[in-house]
Amino acid sequence: MSDEEVKPPIPEENWGYDLYPERRGGRYKAPVSKILLGEGRENIDRLKCESRVWSCIQKSPLVKLMMSALKSSGCEIDISRHISCETCAPSVSGGYDPERNQVVVCQNMATSEGIVQSVLTHEFIHMFDYCNNHLDFKNLEHLACTEVRAANLTHCSFISAMFQGDASPIKIAKAHQDCVKTRAAHSIVAVRQISEEEARKIVDKVFDKCYGDLEPIGRRIRRNSLDMQKAYMERFVYGYD
Template sequence: MTFIDYSNEEKSNKSSATKEEKATTTLPEDASQWGYDMYPERKGTSSGPYKKSRSITDYLSGKGRDNIDKIRCERNVYKCVKESPLVKLMMGALRSSGCGLDIRRHIACEECAPQVSGGYDPIMNQVIVCHNTAKNEGIVQGVLTHELIHMFDYCRNDLDFKNLDHLACTEIRAANLAHCSFMSAWMSGNASVFNIKETHQDCVKSKALSSVLAARSGISKTEAINAIERVFPKCYPDLEPIGRRLRRNSYDMYKAYEEGYYYGYDIP
C-alpha cells in the first residue's frame, strides 16, 4: 500500500538524499483521501509533524503497551534486514540505483489501522511496518518486500503517486512480486491446475485493487479497476528487481537473491 506524494518538484535526481530534500512534512488538507487516516502516527501533532500524542487514559486502557509491540517489530525488521534474501535483495537493488537505505531513517514501526499491515510514505520516503498487525517475522518480511518495491519504483521510475495509473502500476508490481502465488490461490479455493496463469493474474489484480482503494479513498471502484486494466499489460511482466514470481514453499527467493549479483546489485 502507498500514500500520495505531495512534492511538486521534478524527480530529476535519483539519489535518496535528493528525494528527502524534495519531501515536504506538510500533510495534505484532506489526509483521509490519500490513506493517511490508516496511519494515525503520520498525522499527529505532538513533538513533530508525524508524532501522535497519547493521553493518560490511553495508557490506563492498555494502549501504552504498544511500545512492547514496537520493540518486537523493530527486532523483526532488523532480523529481516540481516537474514531475509528478499529484503537484502531489495536493499541491494536500491543501493545500486543510487537510493541507499538506512533502516533507522527509512523504516518505521508504527501503530496503524487494523486493516493494514504496512505502507510507503513518499513524502518522507519511508516504509511503515504496522507493529499492531505485523506481529511476526514472516509478515514483516512480506511487508518490507512489498513496500520496498514501491520505494524502488519511486527511486527508479519517476513514479508520481498522484497519477492513478502510476499508483496502479506499482501496486500491480508489488502484488505480483511479493504476494500472489499459485499455492495461496489454491488454498483459498480459487485455483485449479487448468488455470494457473489466469488465477495468478486475478490474484494480482485483486490485491492491487484493494491497495489502490485503500490509498485513494476519493475514487470509485470502477475508476480503480479501469486504471489497473489500462496498465496491467505493461506492469505485470515487469519483474525487476526480484526477477521472478515467487512460488510458495519453494527456493525461489534464494534463487532471486543469488541472481541479483548477475544484475550488478550491491547485495550484502
C-alpha cells in the same frame, strides 16, 4: 486559467495518510476493548516490531535483495531513517510514504517475522519504483502500476493444481493474473477514496505493461519454494551487489 478550472487541493486523508496517524504528528486511538485486553502497549509493540525488522534485514533473502537493488539505484537504506515502526489503522499492515521516502511497518499488525518480511518487501518495491522508476503515487495510474508489481512479485503464488489433476498452465496463469488484479485494486481502495470498480478499471489500463516488469526481483516468488534464495543469488544479473 478560469475560476472554473481551478481545483481545490485534495485533502490529505484522500491520500491514505489517515491510516498512519503518527505520520502527521497524531496518535492512533485504540478502542477501549483492545486497551483492556492489553493491546494498547505501543512501546512494547514497537520494540517487538523493530526486533523483527532487524531480523528480516539480517536473514531474509528478499529483503536483502531489495535493499541491494535500492542501494544500486542510488537509494541506499538507512534503517533508522527509512524504516519506521508505528501504530496504524487495523486495515493496513504497512505503507510507503513518498514525501518522507520512508517505509512504515505497522507494529500493531507485525505479529511475526513472516508478516514483517512481506511488508518490507512490498513497500521496498514501492520505494524502488519511486526512486528508480520515478513514479508519482498521486497519479492513480502510477499507483496502480506499483501495486500490480508488488502483488505480482511477492504475494500471488502460482497454484500447484497442474500437478494435482486436469488444471492447465493457462488456467494457472489466469488465476495468478486475477489474484494480482484483485490485490492491486484492494490496495488502491485502501488508500484512496475511490470505488473498487474505479480501481479495477485503472488496474486493467496499466496491467499488461506493469505485470511484465519483474525488476528487481527477476521472478515471481512462489510460496514454499527456493525462489527467494534463487532471486537473491541471481541479483548480480541485474547489477546488484
